[in-house]
Amino acid sequence: MDFTNWNLEQALDSFQQKLAACDDHESWQALRLSYLGKKQGLITGMLLAMRDLPKERKPLVGKQVNQLKQAVEQALKDSPHAEARSLRKSSLDVTLPGIRPKCGTLHPLTITRHRLIDFFRSYGYDVGEGPEIETTYYNFEALNTPESHPAREEADTFYIDDDRLLRTQTSGVQIRYMESHQPPLRMIAPGKVFRRDDDITHSPMFHQLEGLVVGPDITFGHLKGMLQAFARHLFGPNTVIRLRPSFFPFTEPSAEMDVSCPFCESGCRVCKQTRWIEILGCGMVDPNVFEHVGYDPEAVSGFAFGMGIERIAMLSLGIPDIRLFYQNDRRFLDQFRGA
Amino acid sequence: MFFSYDWIKKYLPGAPELAEVARLLNETGLETEVLKGGVEVEHTVNRPDAMCHFGIARELSVKTGLPLHEPEIYEEPFKHLDGWRIDSTDAVGCPQYMGLLIEHVAATPSPSWLVRHLEAIEQTSHNLLVDLSNFLLWEFGHPCHAFDADRVGGQQIIVRKGESGERLTTLDGRDHDAEGLLCIADDTRPIAFAGVMGGENSEVHSGTTRLLLELARFDPSSVRATGRRCNIHSDARHRFERGVDPERMEQIVRRFVQLLLAEQPQARVVGWMNMDLKPFKRTELLLRSKRLARILGIELSHKEVTDLLVSMGFAPQERDGGWWVSCPGYKVDVVREIDVIEEVIRFAGLDRLDTSLPAMAGSDYDAQSIAAFEDHLLKIIKEMGLQEARTYSFLNPATEKLFGGDADPVFLRNPMSESQAVMRRNILPNLIEVLSRNVRHGNKNLRLFEMGHVYHGQIEPHFLAITITAGNETEGWWEPSNHHPFLVLKGYVMQLFDEMGWPEIEVVSRPCSYLEEEISLGLNMGGASIGFMGMLSNRILGHFDLDQPVAVCEMDLSMVRAQPKKKRPFKALALFPGIQIDLAFVVDLATSYADLAGAIATANLPNLEDVQLFDQYVGKALGSGKKSLGFRFRFRSSERTLTNDEVMQSIDRLVSQLADQFGASLRS
C-alpha cells in the first residue's frame, strides 16, 4: 500500500458507515477484526506498510493512521453492539429474583365462595345470614321435616339440647328471610353447617350455599335455566347440565343436578368414567314450606337449591381430601394464589 | 340395595338390557349403578315402593310402557280362623294385622329356584318357611313374619306395648327390655317387636308343623322408636319406617300360600284373621292441568299425562280442567296435588323442561350486608400479607377454658369426640393449634388469620383472630427478618384500622388469661373493649407444644362494625416547600417511644407537618443503659416558605425541653 491517495477523512467516513450498518454483536466483531485484526486488519496492515514509506512522509501519515486507529477503537468501544450482553458488566445482577411484595392468601373455601356469590349477586340475589346454633323448628319443622320423618334421623345432627342444634343446612336462613320479606324475592344463604360425619369427603363442619327464588310465576324451567347459567359460570360455556329426580323434604318436585365432566372427553377418575358429576340438589319449594311462613302456595311458587362449597372447591381446585381444608398447612394455603 | 336382573325380568319379560335398565332407573330418580348380574340402587327415603324387585319392574314398566307381569297367587277364599283371638291396644301403632294359619308344613330345604334367587342377592337360604318370607320381602317389599303357631301361647295375638319387667330375646340372639315398645304378644309374653324383629321364643324351627304368617301395617314412628332403643337395623325396620303398600297385603299372603303349596302340597290353609282398625282409603284429589303447567313451565300433552296417570295406577277421570285421581297405596308419599305433579314429571322426564330465566323483579338488596363487610375486610387483610385459615367451630373443653374464661360455653350433647365437644368462644385456640401443627411440619414465618362466628350463649359475635410467628428465616434473599413478632402484629392491626376507615383504637395495658403479663394489651374503641393483642404466655405455648414466641390478636368485629366510620376531610396539597430535619435523641433505655413522641406532640412546634420515628439504635457506642431514637421532622407552612432560622429556633426549644424532661442528648 502506498498512501498517495489516502486521506483520513475518507477513511473515517467509510468506517463510520460500516459501523452504522452493524446491528448486532456479531457484525460488530467482524468489523473490529477487519480494522484491528492482527492478521488481516486494515489498520494493522497500514502500520506494517508504513515501514516502506519515504522518511519525509512518515510523520504525517503516521500521525493520521494513529488518529484513525484511536478513532476506530473509541467508536467500536462506544458502539451499542460492543458487548453481547452489556448488562453483565453492570453492578446490577438482573437475574436475581425480584423483591416481591408480601401478599397474603385467601382460603380456598373463601375463594370458591366468592366465585359462587359473584354469580348470584350479578343476578341480583340478596345474601342472607342466620345463626349457626339453630332451633329444631327452623332446621326441621319449618322445612317440612317433622319429628316422624325418616329424613330427620339421617341428618345426623349435633344437638345442644332438645330444642337447639348445630344447623345441618342453611335452609333455616331462607325461612327467616321469607318470614321478614314478601315475594317476589331471590336470595342466597352461604354459611357453615354441621353433620356428624368425618371421612375423606365428609367433614363434621362444612360450608353450604343455598338459594331461594319466590315469585308469582316461578317454574321448574326457571330453576333449570338458572342452574344452567350457574354451571356455565363455574365450569365453562360448553357445560351441559342434567337433572335427575330426587327427594328433599322441603322441595317437591326435587332433583339432583349433574354437570358434564369439565375434566375429560370420555371418562376420568373424577367423574368415575360416567362423564357426569353431581353438583347440587334442588327443587320447587314445597307448598307446606310456604304455608309455614304465611305465603299462599296458590299465589306464589318458587325454587330452591343447595350445594356444598367444599365439594365445588375440591372439584374446581383438584383437592383430593376434605380434611386438608381444615388442617391449614401453609404449603396448602400457598397453593391457591391466582386460583 | 342390590336387585337381580333376572329376578326383575320375572315381572317385566321384555325388559331392556341391564345397562339400559340402570339408565332408565336413574332417569326416574333411583340412583342406580350396574353391578354383575343386577343393579345397586341407593334409595331416597321417600321410595320404599322401589325396595323390591316387583317395585323396580313397576318403575320400568311405567317408564317404558312395557306390560307388568303380576305373579301367580293362591285364589281360594280364606276362612275365618276359629279358636284364635286377635286384639290390639294401639290402633295407631298397628292399624292392620293379618294372621294366616297353615298346618302340615315342614321346615324342609328350599327348592333350587328359591335358593338361586336368594343367593343372587346375597341372602342365605335356611329352610322353606323362612326363605319364603324372605323371598316375599324382596319380591314385594312388605316384611312378613312366620311364627311357629304352636309356640304362640293361648292361640292369641295381642298387639300391645311391653309392660314393666317384660323382656324379649330377638332372632339375632340379643336380649332386650320390652317395656314401652310395641310388641306382638301371645297370652302371656311378647313374641316379637312389631315391625322390627321376631323373638326366639316363637321362632320357626326344624320341628315346626303349624305356621302363623303375619302380614301387618305398623306405624313408622313406633317402628323407629323400637329400632332406635334396641339398636336393631333390620330389613323390616328399614321398610316399615318408610311405609308399606296397604293395598297389596292380601295378595302377598296369597302369594305365600301359592309358593308354599307348590312345594308342600300336603299343607292346609286353616284360616285367617284380618284385623283392620283403620281401613286404608285412597286420597282423592284434583290434578289441575293449569297448575301442572304453571309449576313445570311447559305444557305436557293431555294424552301423555292421562297415559302416565293410568300406568301409575292413579285411575284418572278427566274433570274440571284436569284429572280427578285416586292415589295408589304403593306411592306412600303421594297425597297432594304437588306430589302427583312430581310423579308425572318424574316419568315424563326432567330433560323435557326448558331452560328459561325468571323475570328478575323486586328483591331487597342490602349493599352494606355483613357479607359485603366481610369480603372487604378479607381483601384488605389478604393484601396486607396475612394468610387465611379455616378451623372448626368446636374444640376440646380443656383448651377452650384456657381462652374462654369462667362462664359456661355451649356444649354439644352428642359430639363425635371429646376434641370437638364444646363450641368456641374464641377463634384463637384452634388457630394456634393450626400454627403449632405448621411449626411441627417445618413451616416458617406464619402469619395466619381467621374470621368467623364464636358462640356466646344466645349470640354469635363475629370475631377476627391473627397469629404471628417470626422465625429467623427470611422470606426472600433481600430481607432481614429480625423484627419482634409483636411489632409485626401491631403494624398489621394499625394498618387494618387505617385501611378499613375504622375509628381510632386505644391500646391500653390490660391483663388477659392467655397473654404474657408484660405484653398484654387491650384494644378499646369508643370506650368499649373490643379485644386483645400481645404475646402468648409460656403456659399457653407449652399447652400447644410451641417453642417460639407467638404474637396474637383477637377482636370482636361486631363491635367494630357498630361504630360509625371515621370521617376523613380532604387535605389541600401544600404549595410551599418544606424543611426536613433528622434528629437522634439519646435517652435511657427505660424511656419509651411513646414518652418522647408524646412530648414532641405536646410541644406544639409551629408549622410541624409530620414527625416519624426512622431509627432505633442500642449499642456500645452509646454506653450501657442508653438507646437512641431517631425522628424525622418535616416543617411546612401553607402560607409561605419557611426559613431555616425559624425552624432551628423550634428545634432548639424542643431539644432543651427533652433534655430537661428525659435527660435526652442529641446523638453526635
Ligand SMILES: [Zn+2]
Ligand atoms: Zn371426567
